[in-house]
Amino acid sequence: MNLTRPRNGGKYCVGRRMKFRSCNTDSCPKGKQDFREKQCSDFDGKHFNINGLSPNVRWLPKYSGIAIKDRCKLYCRVAGTTSFYQLKDRVADGTPCGTETNDICVQGLCRQAGCDHVLNSKARRDKCGVCGGDNSSCRTMTGVFNSAHYGYNVIVKIPTGATNIDILQHSYSGKPEDDNYLALSDTQGNFLLNGNFVVSMSKKEINIQGAIFEYSGSNNSIERINSTDRLEEELVLQVLCVGNLYNPDVHYSFNIPVEEKSDLFAWDPYGPWQDCTKMCQGLRRRKMTCIRTSDHMVMFDQRCDQLPLPLFVTERCNTDCELRWHIIGKSQCSSQCGQGYRSLDVHCMKYSIHKGQTVPVDDRYCSDQVKPPTREPCHGDCVLTRWHYSEWSQCSRSCGGGERSRESYCINNFGHRLADRECQDLPQVTTENCNEFSCPSWAASEWSECLVTCGKGTKQRQVWCELNEDHLSDGFCNPNTKPESLRPCELHSCASWQVGPWGSCTATCGHGYQMRAVKCVDELLSAVLDDRMCHGASRPSDRQDCIATPCPIISKIGATSLPAIPMGKTAQWRHGSWTPCSASCGRGNQARYVSCRDAHDGIADESYCAHLPRPAETAICFSPCGEWQTGNWSPCSASCGHGKTTRQVLCIKYHQPMNENYCDPEVRPSIEQECNVAACPPTYRNFPISSEQPNHFPGRNFPLTHKPEDNQNRGVDLSIRGNQWRTGPWGSCSSSCAGGVQHRVVVCQDENGQSASYCDADSKPPESQHCDSGPCPRWNYGSWGECTQTCGGGTKSRFVICQFPNGQMSQEQNCEILNKPPSVVQCHVHACPDDVSWHRGPWKSTIGHLGLCYLRVWKKNPFNLKYCNIYIIVLYVFIFYK
Secondary structure (H helix, E strand, O other): OOOOOOOOOOOOOOOOOOOOOOOOOOOOOOOOOOHHHHHHHOOOOOOOOOOOOOOOOOEEEOOOOOOHHHOOOEEEEEOOOOOEEEEEOOOOOOOEOOOOOOOEEEOOEEEOEOOOOOEOOOOOEOOOOOEOOOOOOEEEEEEEEOOOOOEEEEEEEEOOOOEEEEEEEEOHHHOOOOOEEEEEEEOOOOEEEOOOOOOOOOOEEEEEOOEEEEEOOOOOOEEEEEEOOOOOOOEEEEEEEOOOOOOOOEEEEEEEEOOOOOOOEEEEOOOOEOOOOOOOOEEEEEOOEEEEOOOOEEEOHHHHOOOOOOOOOEEEEOOOEEEEEEEEEEOOOOOOEEEEEEEEEEEEEEEEOOOOOEEEOOHHHHOOOOOOOOEEEEEEEOOOEEEEEOOOOOOOOOOOOEEEEOOEEEEEOOOOEOOHHHHOOOOOOOEEEEOOOOOOEEEEOOOOOOOOOOOEEEEEOOEEEEEOOEEEOHHHOOHHHOOOOEEEEEOOOOOEEEEOOOOOOOOOEOEEEEEOOEEEEEOOOOEEEOHHHOOHHHOOOOEEEEEOEOOOOOOOOOOOOOOOOOOOOOOEEEEOOOOOOOOOOEEEEEEOOEEEEOOOOOEOOHHHHOOOOOOOOEEEEEEOOOEEEEOOOOOOOOOOOEEEEEOOEEEEEOOEEEOHHHOOHHHOOOOEEEEEOOOOOOOOOOOOOOOOOOOOOOOOOOOOOOOHHHHOOOOOOOOOOOOEEEEOOOOOOOOOOOOEEEEOOEEEEOOOOOEOOOOOHHHOOOOEEEEOOOOOOEEEEOOOOOOOOOOOOEEEEOOEEEEOOOOOEEOHHHOOHHHOOOOEEEEOOOOOOOOEEEEEOOOOOOOOEOEEEEEHHHOOEEOOHHHOOHHHOOOOEOOOOO
16 A cells, blocks of 8 residues: 655545445425435424424425535424424434535534536636636626616516626615605515515515525615525516606616527637737737627627637737847857868847838847858968957946956967967957947836825836836836835825714614714814715714613513523624635635524524614625736728727736636626727618617606696796795716716706706706715735745735825725725745754753754755744753752
């Protein structure tokens, strides 16, 4: 048996060797009993002599409130109650670890599995809900709805088969109190959520023919309905508006299946341009991509494997230069008298046609040309005396023109050294020019505007190394002469938020809230400004929760309930720390243990915490594997009318290109876009084709309450005196930074505040305006710390924060998460020496026992202490003598 010897302090494995594989991996039919539910139901009718359980007790699986480490134990709940018990030490192998994961239990431990139910598989569902899919079987439908009238307004019909449904209603000014509420109904008008003007304020789940919808409740600044399941019946999304001047702000998205067609996929020969085949006078061709014909979405090449390839689109490239072999130097003739040979120094040179400049390049670029011989015949002049030269010295400069020299002395035909005066009539060359080609130099763009709108900030510019307008790596230029790329700047002082004291709690017992005034103030002028003059993202909260004394608990006589928590003691949710992200990079999941605890930190039934929002047990985590970077757009493909322009898109990590699989495909920038230039001469007209968008209704054009023809015979001026335009408050900016648009409601009312039909159209106030919440925050980071290990693989970390240009910190979600610099990297990954161990030296008569580190292969010579495991150092033992 070939046993590998353990290393780095490891030990041999003992016990039985076991391997596992999945079986019966097909998904169970919908409506069939869940595997964990089946294991619980096997105990139906068994009460285990637990006080209060009936002989015909039914057991149901318990999912929530179970510790992460206990997910593979069989916890079952008594049907109709919240009481639960552990009925087995571990569930049967193959049981899912939970409802929110694909992982399965094996031997009582939760092991990784994919959506294909195979152990150790990494298969995941795509956005269409297909396991291992490539997002090609559906398309995403998105929309925004922000105009409505009083009552229920239909937004969109969500068709059967839709997946990944996500609906958000943003309340005005970010406060929970709002006059707009989301609602769901079927196509027959039967409400499934928030119907008949009755709104649910708390979080709830809705089961619509097997599809689970999560509703956040109306008491949230962002009201949300979402589901990842497949919709089995058509739904109607509506918004209930009970106010007058506050528009709804509904954003929705969902995926719908793509209809199968015979010509669904095709090769597109007009992909992005690939690299030129040569440095000069080469060819390049466009990448052949497989696309979906319905929307030109790029797919995996396997979709088009059976289709014939069209001809590649090619063009000449790098036509502004030529490559040539060039003789840059010759040696002396090998014979001083008569026939001989001399060596030629031949190099590949790049010749710029337009500039007339010649630059040396690597010889491999001229490999397709015949290289001139490096030796040629010559004839010595048969002179009696001549100068003998040493080798040339190094050139004084590597570029930009330098000088090199050599020593000389006079010799005769026999090689004997003579006095220099014997050669004084012969030409003597001891110096010459060298490396006369241009040096790389730094170039810089113009300075940007100050990156802040007020206060102290910075302005920046791009700095790069170039040679003959070709960009080079910064290592080719002198770092000591690099121009600065950042420069401080200062504008007028900024307005800032000022807060007042908190008011009293709204509740006399239990939970309530308290308010305070928040104002935007110019400190220099001591004046209160409009809120738009301060940075909206950093506005302090004007409301917070407060807890007064606990309210007394009154039990209902005759009602059966769980034991009450003693007076004066409250229960609350507690949670542990998040587990590590399930993915080392990219999108993954993390979990934590959530439980209801009493005042003594003991576990209480979850019903005692039901009045409080439950912390999430799972969350999505993302650590960037790479980031997308784009090149410049190419010129427009058309000289008039509509054309296309393309650019290069690369996946970059640590400034190095990587395979595109290491970047998030859902945020990949487009490589092609339409471009509009001057209109072509009119010959015919293209009529627009209706786009496939969800049905939006009603539109903005509502029927008038009073038709104009009703007043034709009244002899009354349509501009009735007293009617005027009234405006609602401006809505939130569509972008939290870098500019956006905000809307408001404008209505025509009479002098009594009632809705009127006629106001002066020329004086109507604008319904939308541009808004600017200040510059966007960016990632900033500190220096790397020391590595945690000296060998064998360690990590080092640094501080990475989301920060505004003025130095103010922001929450991480306000920065682009895909562009976040890494905060932890590996270091010292080289292996530690295999045969290193501690050896005990002889006892000394002074302070005792000293541990020394030896490398056995070096005949027990003392070795550097860093290669021995610091955790097994023999401690010094001090011995004192009288």
